[in-house]
Amino acid sequence: MTSPEPTPDATPNASADDRANSPGTKAPADLIITRCTALVHDDHEQIGFVEDATIVVRAGRIETITTGSVDLSAADHPAPGLSAAEHIDARGQVAMPGLVNCHTHTPMVTLRGIAEDLPIEEWFNDFVWPIESNLQEKDVELGARLACAEMIRGGVTCFADHYFSMDTVAAVTAESGMRANLGQAFFSSQGAEGREQSLDFALRHRDTADGRITTSLAPHAPYTVEDADLAAAAQLAREHGLLVHIHASENRDQADTSLARHGRTPIEVLADAGLLDTDLLIAHGTGIMERDLPVLARATGRIAVAGAPRGYLKFAWPTTTPVRALRELGIPVGLATDGAASNSSLDVWESMALTALVQKFTEGDPRWLTSRQALHHATLQSARAVGLGEEIGSLAPGRRADIILVDVSGPHTQPVHDLAATLVHSARSGDVRTTIVDGRVIMRDRELLTLDVPAIVREMNERMPALIDRSHGKRIQDYDT
Numbered sequence: 001m002t003s004p005e006p007t008p009d010a011t012p013n014a015s016a017d018d019r020a021n022s023p024g025t026k027a028p029a030d031l032i033i034t035r036c037t038a039l040v041h042d043d044h045e046q047i048g049f050v051e052d053a054t055i056v057v058r059a060g061r062i063e064t065i066t067t068g069s070v071d072l073s074a075a076d077h078p079a080p081g082l083s084a085a086e087h088i089d090a091r092g093q094v095a096m097p098g099l100v101n102c103h104t105h106t107p108m109v110t111l112r113g114i115a116e117d118l119p120i121e122e123w124f125n126d127f128v129w130p131i132e133s134n135l136q137e138k139d140v141e142l143g144a145r146l147a148c149a150e151m152i153r154g155g156v157t158c159f160a161d162h163y164f165s166m167d168t169v170a171a172v173t174a175e176s177g178m179r180a181n182l183g184q185a186f187f188s189s190q191g192a193e194g195r196e197q198s199l200d201f202a203l204r205h206r207d208t209a210d211g212r213i214t215t216s217l218a219p220h221a222p223y224t225v226e227d228a229d230l231a232a233a234a235q236l237a238r239e240h241g242l243l244v245h246i247h248a249s250e251n252r253d254q255a256d257t258s259l260a261r262h263g264r265t266p267i268e269v270l271a272d273a274g275l276l277d278t279d280l281l282i283a284h285g286t287g288i289m290e291r292d293l294p295v296l297a298r299a300t301g302r303i304a305v306a307g308a309p310r311g312y313l314k315f316a317w318p319t320t321t322p323v324r325a326l327r328e329l330g331i332p333v334g335l336a337t338d339g340a341a342s343n344s345s346l347d348v349w350e351s352m353a354l355t356a357l358v359q360k361f362t363e364g365d366p367r368w369l370t371s372r373q374a375l376h377h378a379t380l381q382s383a384r385a386v387g388l389g390e391e392i393g394s395l396a397p398g399r400r401a402d403i404i405l406v407d408v409s410g411p412h413t414q415p416v417h418d419l420a421a422t423l424v425h426s427a428r429s430g431d432v433r434t435t436i437v438d439g440r441v442i443m444r445d446r447e448l449l450t451l452d453v454p455a456i457v458r459e460m461n462e463r464m465p466a467l468i469d470r471s472h473g474k475r476i477q478d479y480d481t
Contacts, residue, residue: 029084030439031057036090036405037419038065039097041380041394047372049419055095056082057401060438064397086441092409093433094423097393098157098179098402099348100382102334103245103283103306105163106172107135107143109150110460110467111341120251120315124479128341130470132164139467140165141172142460148176149451150346154429155404157437160281160306160336160386162218162245166201174209177442177450179402181386183218183245187477188226195219195229195236202242212438214387216243216281222269223254223481230273237278243387244275247283251317254481255287267292277301281385283336286312286319288326297329304385306336309354311343320358323377324368334385335378349429352378356424371420401439407431 038053056063108128115127140163151159158179161169166184173180184201186194195217202215219225219233225246237244249255249266258266267288270276276299285305288296296303307321323333335351337343352374359369369377383393392402406427408416413426435443442450 029056029058029063029082030060031055031086031088031401031436031441032082032084033057033088033090033095033403033405036093036095038095038395039375039379039423040065040396041376045376045380047375047420049094053095054082055395055401055403056084057403057436057439060401060440062395062397062399062401062403065395088405088434088441090405090434093405093407094419095395096155096404096406096423097379097383097395097399098404098435098437099155099352099378100334100386100388100393101151101156101159101337101346101348102281102304102382102385103308103336103338104147104159104161104346105339105341106147106159106161106169106346107140107163107165108339108341109147109346110139110143110464111339112344114341114468116344121479123315123342124477125475127470129475129477129479130473131468133472133474133476134467134469135164136463136467137165137168139460139463140168142456142463144169144172145176145451145456146453146460147340147346148172148178149448149453149456150340151348152176152178152435152443152448152451153432153446154347154349155406155432155435156346156348157402157404157435158383158386158388158392160216160245162216162247162283166205170205170208170213173213175450177212177437177440179212179388179392179400179437181214181216181243181245181388183216183243185218185220186229187220187224188229189224189477195232198233199236199240203240206242210438214243216245216387218245220477221247221250222258222266224477227269227273230270230275234274234278237275243279243281245281245283246270246275248285249282249287249289249292250284251312251315252287252319255289257481265289265292267295271295271299275301276303279387280304281306281334281387283338284308284312285321285326286317288322293325293329296326296331302384302387304332304334304381306334306385307355308336308338308343308351309358310345310350311338313354313358314342314344320362323355323359324363332381332384332389333377334382347429348378349427353424371418371424374424375420401436403436404432405434405436407433 033055184198356374380393
């Protein structure tokens with residue numbers, strides 16, 4: 001495999017042989033990955049590739065990334081050769097930072113395909129919100145389990161979830177071995193109790209599961225959460241150092257309706273509530289207008305946007321997330337899938353390819369978004385979007401060892417002339433062979449090690465008739481923007 005651009009100078013700091021034969025004795029590493037091609041970021045955040053790389057993982061973090069052959073023969077004797085509790089020979093595979101799904105609703109996989117070929121108001125009012133009024137904790141658990149299994153198999157190591165019964169989702173996340181930022185959604189229709197529950201969840205679960213779970217406050221959207229509650233959420237976020245995860249300017253109709261009713265766009269509503277002065281993750285943002293850009297430019301908080309292009313295409317929305325304009329403001333745009341009820345999939349590989357293609361079409365410029373730019377959005381920008389930009393998103397010493405191994409030997413990925421283009425436009429989620437979180441292998445050679453999919457599906461199908469019954473006529477909210 002070759003890359004048309006030079007390997008970044010910053011990545012290998014010594015040859016693998018030099019490190020293996022250095023003086024002194026060191027305890028065996030937890031994991032060593034050898035003979036891979038490693039996707040890395042240089043000092044200027046450009047994507048590059050290191051051939052014949054060796055990645056050493058210790059205590060859940062990447063210790064070194066080196067090049068050259070390694071002597072692993074001395075399994076019980078750490079010097080002069082390297083040794084590890086686990087060794088993966090990854091020849092023919094690309095080592096990448098684990099993908100991040102920056103906005104989803106994991107339990108909604110139970111509704112995959114339940115409401116197709118509909119505009120969003122019918123999708124919400126006639127199907128999703130009536131069915132969600134039936135949700136039991138067990139439904140949430142099974143949905144989260146199946147979603148985690150799907151994401152692990154697709155190379156997603158971290159996700160940002162925004163839903164109900166998040167204590168249950170947190171337990172599933174811990175069991176699955178994944179990393180997540182979790183937020184308990186709330187509406188103003190719940191009164192102060194909804195906001196208090198969101199805060200209580202965030203404080204109880206922050207930095208749990210050995211630090212793999214971080215948390216956020218999760219007001220649903222400006223059209224379901226009143227200004228006073230948005231302002232209260234902003235104040236709580238500042239007091240407790242929490243991320244706020246919210247749907248806003250999801251589509252142009254929402255923005256137009258907000259202007260007509262309130263004289264403000266949804267982004268201006270967030271600004272007036274003080275949310276642009278917090279760490280804020282905005283889901284979708286396809287309705288962000290030209291007048292919103294100076295508002296976002298004045299933000300003092302760390303603002304990010306999560307884009308999920310497949311859903312926008314399915315709903316026939318006329319605009320998409322304005323990636324180029326946001327990039328010019330320095331606002332990271334992470335990749336997302338939304339929930340499987342709207343997207344039918346939790347495949348971030350597809351989101352990456354569609355983001356690149358939709359941006360080319362929207363901008364009328366085949367030079368934008370390039371494959372390397374798309375990979376940057378899928379890795380480091382997505383990590384920043386969920387507040388973990390210093391911990392994950394790149395393969396470098398000191399970073400958490402969230403790593404995926406991607407097999408590019410298949411007929412659909414050969415020959416490789418430009419590895420970045422191969423990964424974005426030819427590779428598929430099924431090409432992920434191994435998924436590693438915090439240095440722990442949770443999928444090896446396509447075998448899930450933490451979740452039992454057939455058992456999950458059997459139990460889910462038994463519960464499905466009661467879950468999807470809409471004869472009661474109830475719904476948890478009304479979609480009226």
